[in-house]
Amino acid sequence: MRSLCRSAPLGAVNDNYRMLTVRRIKQRPTLAIAPVEGDGEILTAALRHFGRYGLAAAAKARTEAIVAHAAGDVEGRDRWIAICRQLDRRMASSCELTLLTEDD
Structure with a gap:
């Protein structure tokens, strides 16, 4: 059987499993x-x-x-991160980690 697009990858992969494994190893x-x-x-x-x-x-x-974080609006920052988390969990986690470790 011929493929319609030869350059397209044939196997779909769920990359969430890999992220969970990496996260467990780092014990962040x-x-x-x-x-x-x-x-x-x-x-x-x-x-x-x-x-x-x-x-x-x-x-x-x-x-x-x-x-919001730069303006010192903690409630606004938390709300926007929560909205971001609904749309893209990884992006929100990365943003949260970056913003909260900046304060330390």
Whole structure:
């Protein structure tokens, strides 16, 4: 049987398993942000944000979190990271780790 696109990879791989394995090996301390006014509100805000910015929504939420952090707005930062987490868990974790280790 001929392939329609010869350059396309034939095997799909779930890379989440690899990240979990790496995370267990590093034994990195878990940083937690307090929940922001319930998950329903965050999910609704994340869906509206996605409706406005599309596939760039997670990156835009990360940028908003960085701006809020620079302005000293802790609640705003936590809210934007929570929205980013709804859209892209890895990006939110990376942003959270970067921002919170900056303070140390």
